[in-house]
Amino acid sequence: MKAGSNLEKVLESGKFAVTAEIGPPQSANPEPLTHHAKMLKGCADAFNLTDNQTAVVRLSSIASAVIIMREGIEPVIQMTCRDRNRIALLSDLFGAAALGVRNVLCLTGDHQTFGNEKGCKNVFDFDSIVELQVFDNLRREGKQPGGEVIKDPPKVYLGCAENPFATPYEFRVSRLAKKIAAGTDFCQTQAIFDMDMFEKWMDEVRARGLDQKMHILAGVIPMKSAGAARYMKNKVPGMIVPNHIVDRMKSAKDQKEEGIKLCVEQIEHLKTVKGVHGVHIMAVAWEEMVPRIVQEAGLFPRPTID
């Protein structure tokens, strides 16, 4: 075991894993986190705490992780390279590990022009691949990029994100291979709506044996409405939502109900794709639906591994 986290145990034991996302609040109030932690307890193996996603200022990922850990659920902290140089990234990694965080997702980060502090200076000392490589060297050898060798390096399970639907498509599997070479243990994908395209990507992933080298958790987003489907199709760069999905949402009598049904069907399908070792449910501002989705997708109860 690299970190001994629950997520690591589930994935390494060969069980189909479930992770979900909790968006920290845009305030100093811990209550929404506690509320979600209580509601979601037991329905996923670990929960991602986003790191100022879309560059909107929120309660920090590490603080959020500690708050949900008090409720007895396991966090995956997201760490982007947008706001911190290597000094701050390493320091926060030490701090998070010291507080008991065992799973870390390495991300480059959304550009600040998407957020609510557009005039800020960004950092990008690293990108996600460099971040993975540095964190992996640190946990294996205690070695910092500047050469310093430290005692008691952080024991963490490292993850990454990958988007099979961003251009150039033909490079996307190679980019995953780079992340594996950099030390990733698991990969949560961008939300999948185009199953054919995802399966093509997975064919190539398997052809290169990459599914044997780390665990892929396929991303899903339950949609509340046809409007949400259209928004993701047209406005979110690097996301592909096929027309038949937009049409299906549009023609549904109860769009929310249809969104849940669609998400459950997608998970059922993803469970059958060889090389997919879990799902990552991103119910943005709709966290209360996660227990139901997990239940209906036949993924409840979650395994307990000692």
Next chain:
Amino acid sequence: MIVAKRKPLGEIAEMLASYKKVTVIGCRSCVAICLAGGEKEVKMLVSALKIRNRKEGKRQDFEGLVVERQCEKEWVKEVEDKILGSDITLSMACSLGAQTIGDMYPKHLTFPGLNTGIFGVPEEQGVWSEKCVGCGDCIIHTTGGICPISRCAKSMLNGPCGGSADRKCEVNLEVECAWAAIYDRLKLQNRLDLIERITPAKDWSTSHSGGRRVFVREDAKLTQHQKKGKEVVL
């Protein structure tokens, strides 16, 4: 070249408002080529300021002139009388020119008439795009001749990020994704093995992050004796 843009007329007028005698100095180098601060632009600005004053019933004296290269002391020295004979100098060069005048005549006020922007390339008439940020450690031989530090919004060394759609940058859909361009170029050159390799953490100490940079060519420096022989010693 260095690409700059003139500040809005209102902002310039406001900066100069409390000074009677104003010398506006352009530059025949980069800023003339990018149509921001050459002879023509100086003339246009001076007449615009005069018209504005006439409308508002204000009285100021403006004189416009241009030097060959405002970032070099020798050229600035040639117009020293005009500079010191005025209450204020408005530099229509890049910030380097404005600072050269400021450093040569520290008691005299020199204000910037331009906003200095980018190390850029003219793509077509009237369009300049950034292609270098002067990081001090060029790697474009490994990226198909395309600089990811300046051309990727996140300066990624291992791009493209997940927001690249239709080979465009998520930050500005008008701009090509630098890493999609790098991929295409390397493919064309049959060198895709380069993009499969991880580029490790960059040492930014050669960039501005390492502090203000001064480049010295010992072999090109003048000896004390040689310096005495030069006319312009500051």
